[in-house]
Every structure is written in structure tokens, then in C-alpha cells.
Amino acid sequence: MPVGSQKFTLASRPVVSYSGTQQNALLAALPHDVLENLFEHIELVALPFGKELFEYGCTLEHVYFPTNAIVSLLYVMEDGATTEIAVVGHEGVVGVSLFMGERAMCSAIVQSPGYGYRLKTRYLREAFNQGGALPQLLMRYTSALFTQMAQNAVGGRHSSIEQKLCRWLLDRLDRSPSNALKVTQELISVMLGVRRESITAAAGKLQDDGLIQYRRGNITVLDREGLERQAGECYKVIKTQYQCLLQDATTC
Numbered sequence: 001m002p003v004g005s006q007k008f009t010l011a012s013r014p015v016v017s018y019s020g021t022q023q024n025a026l027l028a029a030l031p032h033d034v035l036e037n038l039f040e041h042i043e044l045v046a047l048p049f050g051k052e053l054f055e056y057g058c059t060l061e062h063v064y065f066p067t068n069a070i071v072s073l074l075y076v077m078e079d080g081a082t083t084e085i086a087v088v089g090h091e092g093v094v095g096v097s098l099f100m101g102e103r104a105m106c107s108a109i110v111q112s113p114g115y116g117y118r119l120k121t122r123y124l125r126e127a128f129n130q131g132g133a134l135p136q137l138l139m140r141y142t143s144a145l146f147t148q149m150a151q152n153a154v155g156g157r158h159s160s161i162e163q164k165l166c167r168w169l170l171d172r173l174d175r176s177p178s179n180a181l182k183v184t185q186e187l188i189s190v191m192l193g194v195r196r197e198s199i200t201a202a203a204g205k206l207q208d209d210g211l212i213q214y215r216r217g218n219i220t221v222l223d224r225e226g227l228e229r230q231a232g233e234c235y236k237v238i239k240t241q242y243q244c245l246l247q248d249a250t251t252c
Helices: 003-012 025-029 032-038 121-129 133-158 161-173 185-192 196-208 224-231 233-245
Strands: 043-047 052-054 062-066 070-076 082-088 107-112 114-120 180-182 212-215 218-221
Touching: 025 133, 032 121, 043 062, 062 070, 062 121, 082 133, 082 161, 082 185, 114 121, 121 133, 133 161, 133 233, 161 180, 161 185, 161 196, 161 218, 161 224, 161 233, 185 196, 196 212, 224 233
Parallel strands: none
Antiparallel strands: 043 114, 052 107, 062 114, 070 082, 070 107, 180 218, 212 218
16 A cells, blocks of 8 residues: 555544543443553544444444434334334444344444444454453443333333333433434334324324424424423333443442
């Protein structure tokens, strides 16, 4: 490779800073020396809307630590029908299936654009096998993620459309910098696996109750506490689990 070309490639790679990695809760929770050991291999990448990070059954080559992006984990049926099983933002990591096996257990699509830190799975696996704070934190996160999946499954069977919508909005709100969300009713209906007309009716009811304001492609949450009351116990269980994630296990 020509020297000039090599320099250009290295220069074009975004600089990874300690302060930048603190935007992801898992990276921020790592001891300084553990995080620094990852700096040689971790890179900042743009995560545009609709980008597929991986699909079901594929070999996982990278894991992603979102900062301000939101990623939806989806299960896709043979007929193309899609259901969201979990959502990941600045609190977590996408690609933890590598601890269960070499292939993805679901598909991952960027639902809200932003940035994140990408790391090849082989480097994370090497760091994981060294023991210490990193594997403990990732296994605790995996437990919290499975709790989210389990509660979503329970809520999908026993919750009303309004409760599902409230929980879906709160999941995004927890991972967004403001109370305004750019999302269409069509997208929500696909993610929840329900008819669009049902989402329209549920959103209208929430708006009439003063909980949200909906305008074409934009939802603003006006009363978060009211939305949490409407969401039901599944959301509370998930939120409590994530609050415990970064605390000492003995206090949870």
C-alpha cells in the first residue's frame, strides 16, 4: 500500500476519546484501564436510520455500543412479518449473542439515527476471556436484556394496545435526549405487530387524555408519569432491571 494512501486511511478514522465513550453507559462503567485496552480496536461509526447491523442467523463480526442511536432487535417470520423483541440505546450493546453462540439470534435495525462505537467480536471475546470487570458487566447486561425480551413477550400477549403503545414510547423516551420522537404510526404498527388502525385509535386516546401530542411523523410526550401509569407492570419491571444493571449487585 502506498505510504500516502496508508496515512489517509489512518487519518480518516475518527479519533476515539475517553470522554466520547462515556456516552455509552456500559463503556462508562468500565474501569479506565480496561476501557483504554479497547481503544486500539474500537471505532466510532455513524448509524443511519434503517441500517441493518446484522440479520438473523448471520455470523456476528461486530458488536455496537450506541451513544445517541437507537437500535431495534427484530424477529422476522418466513412470510416477512416482523415483531420487535427488544430495543437498545446508550444503556447497552448490540450483538451480545456472541456469548450464546457464533450466530445472531435476531436481526438488528437502526431505528433512530446517531452514532455508536463498533468493536470486532474477536477482540471483545479476547477481552471477555481475560476476566475481570468486563465479562461481569456484559453478563449482567445480558440478563437485563433477556428480562426486556421476556416482559415484551408477556406484554404482547396480555397487554392492551394502549399499554403496548405506552411502553413502546417510553422505551424510546428512555434512550432519547428529549421528549419528542420522530416516528410514524406505520412504523409503530410494524414493530408491535398490530394493525395501523389500532395504533391510530390508541394514539388518539392518549392524545385526548393529554399524555401525548401527535403530528405527522412526530410524537411529543406531554405527561411522562401518566404514560408510565398507563404502560402497566411490564415497563416497571424492565426499568427496574436496567436501573440495577450499573449498581452493585448486592443493592439490587
